[in-house]
Amino acid sequence: MMPSRRSPVEREGRAGRGLSAPWSPLRLRGHQERALVGVLMALPALAFFAAFAIYPILRVFYLSLFEYNLTSPERWIGLGNFAYLFADPTFKAAVVNTAVYVVGTYLPTIVLALLIAIGLNHRSHVAGVLRTIYFVPVAMTWVVVTIMWHLIYNRFGLLDQLLHLHTNWLTDGTWAPLALIIMSVWKEVGFFVIIFLAGLQSIRHDIYEAAAVDGAGPLRIQLHVTLPLLRPVLAVATIFAVIRGMQAFTPQYVLTDGGPGDATQVINLLVYKTAFVYAEMGRASAIAVLMFGALLVMTLLQLRIFRARSA
Amino acid sequence: MFDSDPRALIEDSLARCVPRRAILKQLVAMGLALPAASALLDACSGQAAGGSSAKVTISLWTHTHPPMIQLMKTLIKEYEARHEGVTIDYQQIPNNEFGPKMLTALSSGSGPDVINMDDVSLRGDYIPKGLVVPVDPKALGYESVEALTSRYIPGAFVGATGGDGKIYGVPLEYDAAAFGFHFDQFQEAGLDPSSPPRTWGDVATMGRQLVQYQGGTMVRQGFDFLYLHSGWYTDFIELLLHQTGGHILNSQRTASVIAQSRSVQALTIWNDLINKYHVGDPHVSSTDATVPYSDFYTGKLSMTVLIGPWAQAQMQQTYAGQYRQVKMAAVPQVDPSRPASRCYGYFMAVNKASKVQEEAWKFIAYVTSQHDRWLSDVLFVQPIKGWQNTAAARKIDFIDVWAESYATAKFDEVGPHWSEIEDTLKSSIQDTVFNGVPPETSFTRAQSEIDRILKG
Numbered sequence: 001m002m003p004s005r006r007s008p009v010e011r012e013g014r015a016g017r018g019l020s021a022p023w024s025p026l027r028l029r030g031h032q033e034r035a036l037v038g039v040l041m042a043l044p045a046l047a048f049f050a051a052f053a054i055y056p057i058l059r060v061f062y063l064s065l066f067e068y069n070l071t072s073p074e075r076w077i078g079l080g081n082f083a084y085l086f087a088d089p090t091f092k093a094a095v096v097n098t099a100v101y102v103v104g105t106y107l108p109t110i111v112l113a114l115l116i117a118i119g120l121n122h123r124s125h126v127a128g129v130l131r132t133i134y135f136v137p138v139a140m141t142w143v144v145v146t147i148m149w150h151l152i153y154n155r156f157g158l159l160d161q162l163l164h165l166h167t168n169w170l171t172d173g174t175w176a177p178l179a180l181i182i183m184s185v186w187k188e189v190g191f192f193v194i195i196f197l198a199g200l201q202s203i204r205h206d207i208y209e210a211a212a213v214d215g216a217g218p219l220r221i222q223l224h225v226t227l228p229l230l231r232p233v234l235a236v237a238t239i240f241a242v243i244r245g246m247q248a249f250t251p252q253y254v255l256t257d258g259g260p261g262d263a264t265q266v267i268n269l270l271v272y273k274t275a276f277v278y279a280e281m282g283r284a285s286a287i288a289v290l291m292f293g294a295l296l297v298m299t300l301l302q303l304r305i306f307r308a309r310s311a
Numbered sequence: 312m313f314d315s316d317p318r319a320l321i322e323d324s325l326a327r328c329v330p331r332r333a334i335l336k337q338l339v340a341m342g343l344a345l346p347a348a349s350a351l352l353d354a355c356s357g358q359a360a361g362g363s364s365a366k367v368t369i370s371l372w373t374h375t376h377p378p379m380i381q382l383m384k385t386l387i388k389e390y391e392a393r394h395e396g397v398t399i400d401y402q403q404i405p406n407n408e409f410g411p412k413m414l415t416a417l418s419s420g421s422g423p424d425v426i427n428m429d430d431v432s433l434r435g436d437y438i439p440k441g442l443v444v445p446v447d448p449k450a451l452g453y454e455s456v457e458a459l460t461s462r463y464i465p466g467a468f469v470g471a472t473g474g475d476g477k478i479y480g481v482p483l484e485y486d487a488a489a490f491g492f493h494f495d496q497f498q499e500a501g502l503d504p505s506s507p508p509r510t511w512g513d514v515a516t517m518g519r520q521l522v523q524y525q526g527g528t529m530v531r532q533g534f535d536f537l538y539l540h541s542g543w544y545t546d547f548i549e550l551l552l553h554q555t556g557g558h559i560l561n562s563q564r565t566a567s568v569i570a571q572s573r574s575v576q577a578l579t580i581w582n583d584l585i586n587k588y589h590v591g592d593p594h595v596s597s598t599d600a601t602v603p604y605s606d607f608y609t610g611k612l613s614m615t616v617l618i619g620p621w622a623q624a625q626m627q628q629t630y631a632g633q634y635r636q637v638k639m640a641a642v643p644q645v646d647p648s649r650p651a652s653r654c655y656g657y658f659m660a661v662n663k664a665s666k667v668q669e670e671a672w673k674f675i676a677y678v679t680s681q682h683d684r685w686l687s688d689v690l691f692v693q694p695i696k697g698w699q700n701t702a703a704a705r706k707i708d709f710i711d712v713w714a715e716s717y718a719t720a721k722f723d724e725v726g727p728h729w730s731e732i733e734d735t736l737k738s739s740i741q742d743t744v745f746n747g748v749p750p751e752t753s754f755t756r757a758q759s760e761i762d763r764i765l766k767g
Contacts, residue, residue, distance in 0.1 A: 067767070070418030071440040084767070089760065090738075155528055155595045166527045168594040171538075173746045257540070260741040261748075276411040278731045279418065279436070 063285035070279050081286035091287065093262040094270045097177065101266060102245030104181040105188065110237055112185065113192030114230075118222060120193070121200040131197070138190040142250035149183040150255055173263040176256050180264055184251060188244070192237055199233030200226070235306035242298050246291060267291050367670050370400040370423035374409045375601060378624060378689040379484075383678070390677050399674065406600045407540050410730065417442040417662055424665040425675060427483055430470025430656045430722060431542070435729030438473040443660040445477040450672035467694040469722050470656040480658025481679045484691040486619030487654040487716035488550060488642045489709070491604075495636040496521055496531075496613045507614075507640035509647050511580050514614065518590025521613040528595065532606070534584060534614040535591030539600045541730075541737035546618055548736060549723040550653045551577035554645040559736070559761070564726040567761035569736075570754045578750040580645070582743050593744055608633055616642055618655070620713050624690030627708075639709035641716065654720035656694075692717075728764050735760045 028036060064081055066074040085091045116134060120127045137145060152158045153169035160167060169179040203226065211221050227234075249268040252258055258265035258273075267287060275284035373383065380403055387399040402423070404412050414436060416422030428437060437443050446456060453459040456478055460468055463482070471480035494504035500520040508514045518533025536547040552558060557574030560567055568574065584590050591612070597605045604622050606612035608630040617623060617639070627634045642652050659675045661668050683703035685691040690707065698704055699714040707713075726732060739757035742748040 069440070070415070071442065084763075087763070089756075168745075171594045171745050173742075259738065260745040261738045273734065276415055277734070278728065279414055280731075 060285045060288050063282050064289045066282045068281040070281060074282070077282070081283045082290070084283060085286055085290065090262055090265060091270065094265045094267045097262070097264060098246060098248070098266045100177060101180065101184070101248055102242060104177070105184040105248075106238075106241035106245050109185050109188045110192055110234075110241060113189050113237075114196050116189065117193050117196035117200055118226065121197060131193070134190040134193050136190065137187045138194070140187070142187070143254060145183065145187050146251050146254040149179075149186075153179050153255075170256055171260055173260050176260060176263050180251050180255065183255070184248070192241070195233060195237050195240070196230070199230050203229050231306060235302060238302050238306075239299050242302065243295060246295055366396045366398070367667050368398045368400055369425060369667055369671050369674050370402070371425040371427070371674075372402050372404055372409075372413060372423040373427040374406045375403045376621065376625075376689075378621070378628060379691065382681075382684060382688045386678050386681060386684075390674060394673075397670065397674075417664070420664045422662050422664065424662055424667055424671045425659060426662060427657050427659050428480070429542075430658060431545075431725050431729060433471055433480060433658055433660065434473070435725045435727075437660070438471075438479050439727075442663055443479050444663050444665075444668060445473075445479055446481065447661075447669060447672040450669045451481065451676040462695055464694045464696055464698070464717075466721075467656075471658040471660070480660035481675055482656045482693055483659050483679055483685070484619070484621065484657040485654065485694040485717075486621065486656065486692070487713060487720040488619075488652050489617050489623075489639045489712050489716050490614065490642050491607060491617045491623070491637055491639055492614040493610055493633075493636050494638045496610070504638060507638070508643045509641075511584065511643050511645065514643050515584055515588040515590055518584065518614065519588055522590060529589075529592040530595075530611070532592060532595070532612045533590035535593065535596060535606075535612055536581065536616065537603055538593050538596050538741075539598060539603055541733040543600075543603070544737040544740050545723070545733045546653070546655070547616065548577055548581070548740060550616065550618075550642070551580055551645075553651040553653050553721065555580075559724055559732065560726045560765075565765060567758040567765070569761065570751070570758040575750050575754050576645075578740065578743055578754055581740070582750050585744050586747060602629075610636070618653075620690040620692060620707070623708070624688075639712045641712060650719045652716050652720040653723055654717060655723060726765070728767075731764050732761050735764065 063074070065076065065078060067077050067080070068074040120131055120134075150170070154160075155166070155168065159165070159169070167175055169175050207225055207229070208221060211225050216224065247268055248266050249272065252264050252266050252269045253272070256264040258269050268291075271284050271287045271291070274280050274287060371383075371387075373379065383401065387401055391397055391399060400423075410432060413422065413426060413428070414432075417426070417437070418440070426437075426443070433443070446459065448454065448456050448459050451459060453462075459481075460478065467482055467485060468478050471478055471482070473479055490507060492504070492507055497504040497507075497517075500517075502517055502520060508517050514534050521531065521533035522529060523531035537543050549559075552574060555573045555576040557569070557571065557577050559569050559574070585593060596612075599605055602608070602625070604612075604615065604617065604626065607615045607617075608626045610633055623639065626637065641650070644650050659679060661671045661675070665671055679693060682693045682695055682698065683701060685693055686698070686701070686703040687706065692698060692713070694717070699710060704710050735757050739753040739760075742756075743750050743753040
C-alpha cells in the first residue's frame with residue numbers, strides 16, 4: 001500500500017467530511033493550512049498586542065513632535081519638545097540622577113549578587129534557606145518596600161537609632177540619592193542572585209575538577225573558570241540592570257517625590273509628572289522617546305561588548 | 312455518512328422550516344424594536360436627565376478629608392431619599408493623586424459629573440481648558456447669577472471666576488489662615504499665652520524658647536510650616552508674598568518676577584526661621600498629607616499657620632485632649648499695621664462632558680445650602696453674608712479670629728502652567744530651607760525656570 005502523501009490533518013479533514021472535493025475556496029497544502037490556522041488562532045492576541053502595545057508606542061513617537069495638552073488640538077512643533085528638553089535643567093538633573101541611580105544601584109547589586117550566588121551554589125539546607133531569604137525582597141512590591149524603608153530612614157527610625165546617627169536620609173539633597181540606592185540594592189540583590197545561580201548551575205562540575213587537578217586555587221577557579229563561563233549570563237544581567245534602573249519610578253515617587261529640590265528626580269518620574277500633572281503630553285512623549293533611544297543604544301553596546309569578549 | 316455538502320443540507324432544511332419571507336419580517340421587526348428598546352434603556356440608565364421619574368446617576372469626586380466625607384455621605388443619603396430615582400456615585404481620591412486623576416479624566420471627556428476643586432486648579436487649569444461649565448442659576452434655585460452672588464460676601468466667587476468673567480462653581484469651603492499655638496507649652500517655656508507673636512520676628516524669638524531637643528534631634532519644633540506636596544509649599548510662600556508685597560508672576564502673567572527683592576524677602580523670612588533662628592526642623596516634619604497638621608495636633612510642633620478652620624475641627628474631633636491646650640490668633644505679619652493674609656476655596660463645579668448637568672447643579676444646590684451643618688460638623692465656612700453671626704458660627708471656638716482673617720485675606724495668584732510652576736517653587740524652597748541655598752540664588756533660578764515654562 002502506498003503511503004499517503006497528504007498531511008494527517010488533511011487526511012483526517014477530508015475523511016471526516018467524507019467529501020470528494022474540498023469546499024474551501026482556498027486550496028492549501030498541509031503546512032500552509034496549519035500555518036493559516038496558527039495565524040488565525042494568534043490573531044486575537046496579535047490584535048490586542050497591536051492595539052495596546054504597538055499603537056501606543058507609535059503614538060508616543062508621533063506625539064513627541066506635537067504640543068498637546070489633552071484639551072486643545074495637537075499642534076505640530078517639529079523638534080520643539082526636544083529643543084525644550086535639552087535646555088531644561090530639570091531634565092538634565094533627571095538624566096544625571098538616573099545615571100547615578102543605575103550605576104550606584106546595579107553595580108554593587110551585581111557584584112554582591114554574584115558573590116552571594118557563588119557562596120550559595122551548593123546543595124545544603126542552609127543554602128536553600130538563605131536563597132529564600134534573599135528572594136523575599138524580590139517578592140515584595142516596590143510600594144511595600146518603599147514604605148518600609150520610609151520608616152527605617154525616619155529621623156527617629158531604625159537606621160539612625162541603631163547607628164546613633166542624626167542623618168536626614170530623605171530630606172537632605174546629599175543623602176537622599178544614597179538612601180534610594182541602599183534601599184534598591186537591598187531589594188534587587190535577590191533577583192540577580194537567582195539569575196546567577198541559574199547560570200552557575202549550568203556550568204559542568206568536571207570543568208572545576210579539571211581546573212583543580214591543574215592546580216588552580218579557589219580564587220583562580222572563580223576568576224578563570226566561573227566568570228568566563230558566566231559571561232552570557234552576566235550580559236543578560238547587565239542588560240536587565242540597565243533597563244530596570246532606567247525604569248525606576250516607584251521608589252522616587254513614594255519616598256522622595258523627586259526631592260529635595262531635584263536631587264532624586266529621575267526620568268520616569270519626570271515623564272509621569274510632565275504627562276499627568278502638567279498635562280504636557282507632547283513633551284512627556286519626547287522624554288520617553290529619548291529614553292527609548294538611550295536604552296536601545298546602551299543595550300546594543302552591552303551586547304556588542306560581551307560578544308566581542310566572548311569571541 | 313453524508314453523500315453531499317453538509318452546508319447545502321442545512322440550508323435546505325432551514326428553508327423548509329422557516330420561510331425566507333418570515334425571516335425578513337422578523338429582521339425588520341427587530342430593526343424597529345431595537346431603537347425603541349435602546350431609548351427605554353437610556354431613560355432607565357440615568358444617562359438622560361429629565362422627568363422626575365427618570366433614573367439619574369450623578370457621579371461625584373472629592374479629595375479625602377474624613378469629616379467632610381462623613382457629612383457628604385449623610386447629605387447624599389438625604390438627597391437620594393428626597394429625590395426618587397437619583398443616585399449619587401461618590402468617590403474619594405487620595406489628596407496627592409487627586410489633581411492628576413481629575414485632570415486626566417476630565418481631559419479625556421470622562422470623569423465625574425460633579426467635582427469639588429480648589430480655586431487654584433479651577434482657575435489655573437479647569438476653566439481655561441474649558442473642562443467645566445458656568446453655573447446654572449436656575450438649577451441652583453436663583454433667578455440669575457447676580458442673585459446667587461449677592462447672597463455671598465463680596466469676593467467669594469473670585470476663586471471660581473474665569474477670564475471671561477463667568478462663574479464656574481459654588482463654594483463648598485472657603486478658607487483663611489490663622490495662627491495656632493499650644494498655650495500650655497507657652498506657659499511651660501515662660502511665655503505669655505495672652506500675647507502670641509504679632510510679627511515673624513516675634514515667632515523667631517518665641518520659637519527658640521519653645522524648641523526642645525533630645526540627643527541632638529529636635530523633638531519639639533517651636534514653629535514651622537508644612538512640607539507636603541507642592542500645593543502646600545505654594546500656599547505658605549503665597550501667604551508670605553501677600554505680606555511682603557512680592558509676586559510670582561508679572562501682572563500680564565507672561566514672565567516671573569520672583570527674583571525681585573520683595574519676593575525674595577518672603578523666602579528669606581522662611582529660611583531665617585529655620586536656618587538662622589532654628590525654630591523648626593523640616594527634616595523631622597510629618598509628610599502625611601491625609602492628616603497634614605499631625606505634628607501640631609500631637610504637640611510636636613508648638614506654633615504653626617493653619618490654612619483653614621477645617622484644621623481646627625480636625626484637631627477637635629481627633630485630638631480632643633491636645634485641642635484643649637490650643638489657642639488661635641491672627642497670623643503674624645511682616646508689617647502689623649498693614650495686615651495681609653491669604654484665602655482659598657473649594658468650589659463644586661460641573662464637568663462639561665456631564666450628561667446630567669441640570670441634575671448635578673440641583674445636587675450642588677442642596678449640598679451647598681447646608682451652611683450650618685458644614686460649619687458645625689466640618690468647620691467649612693460657606694461665605695454667605697453674615698455667616699459669622701449665625702447660631703452655628705457663634706458656637707465655634709475662636710470664630711472672631713477666623714472672621715478677622717477673612718477680612719484681610721485675598722486669593723492667591725495663578726497663572727498658566729501652574730502645576731509646573733508650583734513644582735518649581737517647591738524645588739526652590741526645598742533648596743533653600745532643606746539644603747541651605749541662599750534665597751536669592753533659589754529664586755533667581757526659579758525665575759528663569761518659570762520664564763522658560765511660560766514660554767513653553
